[in-house]
Amino acid sequence: MNIRNRLSLATIILFMAILAVNNLLPQKDYPANKSGPEINFVVENGEFGSAIATKLVTSGVIKSADVFIEEFISNPKAQGISAGVHRIESKVPATVAIEQLLDPKRLVNQVIIREGTNLGDVIKVLKKSENIDAEEFSRESLQLVSPLFPELSKSLEGSLYPAHYSFAPGTSLISALEQMVAKAKSVASFTGLDIGFEGYNAYEVLTIASMVQVEGDPTNFEKVARVIYNRLKIGMPLQLNATVQYASNKRGEILVTNEDTKIISPYNTYRVVGLPPTPISNPGSAAISASLKPASGSWIYFITVAPGDTRFTSDFEEFSGWNMEFNRNVAAGVFK
Numbered sequence: 001m002n003i004r005n006r007l008s009l010a011t012i013i014l015f016m017a018i019l020a021v022n023n024l025l026p027q028k029d030y031p032a033n034k035s036g037p038e039i040n041f042v043v044e045n046g047e048f049g050s051a052i053a054t055k056l057v058t059s060g061v062i063k064s065a066d067v068f069i070e071e072f073i074s075n076p077k078a079q080g081i082s083a084g085v086h087r088i089e090s091k092v093p094a095t096v097a098i099e100q101l102l103d104p105k106r107l108v109n110q111v112i113i114r115e116g117t118n119l120g121d122v123i124k125v126l127k128k129s130e131n132i133d134a135e136e137f138s139r140e141s142l143q144l145v146s147p148l149f150p151e152l153s154k155s156l157e158g159s160l161y162p163a164h165y166s167f168a169p170g171t172s173l174i175s176a177l178e179q180m181v182a183k184a185k186s187v188a189s190f191t192g193l194d195i196g197f198e199g200y201n202a203y204e205v206l207t208i209a210s211m212v213q214v215e216g217d218p219t220n221f222e223k224v225a226r227v228i229y230n231r232l233k234i235g236m237p238l239q240l241n242a243t244v245q246y247a248s249n250k251r252g253e254i255l256v257t258n259e260d261t262k263i264i265s266p267y268n269t270y271r272v273v274g275l276p277p278t279p280i281s282n283p284g285s286a287a288i289s290a291s292l293k294p295a296s297g298s299w300i301y302f303i304t305v306a307p308g309d310t311r312f313t314s315d316f317e318e319f320s321g322w323n324m325e326f327n328r329n330v331a332a333g334v335f336k
Contacts (some may be wrong), residue, residue, distance in 0.1 A: 028064040029093045036060070036090035040108065043101070045083045046182035048190070049073070052081065052101075060090045061097050068094040077102055079190045079285060083179050084108070084166025104164040113180065115162040115284035116213050118246070122160050122180070122282070126173050137173040145177045148184045149194075152203035158210045158279025159184050187285055197292050198229075205291050210279030213287040214242040214251075220302075220310050221290035227299050227312065236300070238269035246280040254335050306334050 041059055043052060049072040053065035062068050071094045072078045081101045085108040088100040100106055111129050113122055126132045148159035160177060161184035167176055188194045188202065193209075196202045208228055216224035231238050241256040247267035248260055261270040266277050283291075299312040301319035305326050313319050329335065 028067050030063050030091045032093055032096070035092045035096070038087055038089050041086045041088050041101075043081060043083050043086060045179040046186065047083070048186045049078070056097055061088060061092060062094050063091075064094070068097065071095050071098055076285070076289075079187050080163055082107065082163040082165050083183060084110070084164075085168075086166070107164050107166045109166050109169075111165045111167060111176070113160065113162045113165065113282065115287070116281045117160075117162060118251075118281050119157050119160065122177070123173070126176050129167065131167045131169045131171055132173050132176055133170050134173040141174055142177075144174055145181060148181055148188060148206065149203045152201060153278060155278040156181075158206050158282055160282045161187055162282045162284050184282075187288065191285060191288050192292055193288050204275060206283070206288070207275050207279045209283035209287045209291040210281040211238075211240055211242055211276075212291055213281050213283040215240055216287075216290075216310070218286050220312075221287050222293065222295035223297065223299065223310075223312050224302060225290045225294035226297050227302050229294055230298065230300055232274070234300075235273060237271070237273050238275075240269050243267045243269045243276050243280055246276075254330060305329060 039059060039061070041056070041061060047055075049069055050065070053062070053068040053072070056062045056068060057065050075095075075098055078098050081098070086101055087106045087108060088097065092100070104110060104112070109129075109131050111125060111132075113125060117125075123137075127134045127137075142156060143154075145156055147153060147156050156177070160180040163180075163183060165176070165179065167179075185194075188206075193205060194202050197205050200208070208225060211228060212221050212224045228238060228240075242251075244256050244260050244263070244265075244267070245251045245253060247265035248263055250256075250260070261268065264271075266272055267280065269276060297312065298314045300314045301316065302310060302312045303319065303322050303326055304310040305322050306329050311322055313322075
């Protein structure tokens with residue numbers, strides 16, 4: 001046997017030894033495609049990564065809490081795991097457990113709170129749920145719910161995290177709102193929202209995120225956030241249609257009239273310089289993250305000329321030309 005053959009044989013023996021040792025070591029994750037029966041797994045109000053991991057191990061869903069936490073941290077979507085009853089498989093890898101906990105189809109008796117909704121929208125959705133008891137609910141009872149940042153504002157607007165929820169039959173409407181605030185607190189801690197950004201406190205960033213959520217889309221959230229910060233920096237009115245529409249209850253409309261921009265309201269950012277007094281929607285994690293990490297740029301203006309075509313500039317003349325193009329597209333029915 002020559003030297004090369006002896007080396008090859010030694011390599012093979014070493015490889016087989018490593019495999020043997022690995023087979024003897026306890027595995028930290030269940031194998032894929034060998035799951036056990038489905039179970040109902042409950043995520044309690046306010047529970048997050050480590051607490052969920054411990055319960056998953058106890059319930060026989062995953063093998064290692066440490067592996068789950070590693071996957072949870074590395075997956076930005078994992079913070080979207082909602083409170084409620086989840087129908088998931090047992091004895092699965094941590095990554096599969098996270099996927100199933102994020103799957104809205106696996107939520108039992110789910111209630112969907114969409115990104116960009118406001119407090120009034122959420123109350124309407126909850127009142128339609130057969131599992132929610134709204135019999136004793138009143139606007140005055142909203143004072144029983146502590147908002148996301150109670151030391152900065154008493155308003156619940158923006159504090160109700162948009163997600164898929166599952167509530168037990170007979171859950172009071174107030175209790176449902178409290179669960180949504182608890183979820184928002186978990187997300188605020190995970191994203192760093194509770195720390196604020198560059199001199200803006202947590203509530204101010206939340207307010208900015210609420211406008212980013214309505215004014216932009218996930219492909220340009222960071223740029224919209226930058227425009228808002230740039231306008232605030234130079235003392236320019238924000239002039240955001242979304243805030244006027246919030247004040248005039250005309251959300252979702254394409255156009256804002258001159259009369260709309262003249263209404264007397266602290267939310268009319270055409271008249272009032274600075275941020276509106278409260279958020280105007282419940283922002284999701286993407287809008288929050290964009291408001292904490294806005295894009296770099298000197299843009300002052302932006303406009304959606306056509307669906308999927310949003311443009312940014314610091315030149316007013318260029319913006320004016322795009323505005324004319326927008327008006328032509330509206331007249332041509334491009335936005336219908």
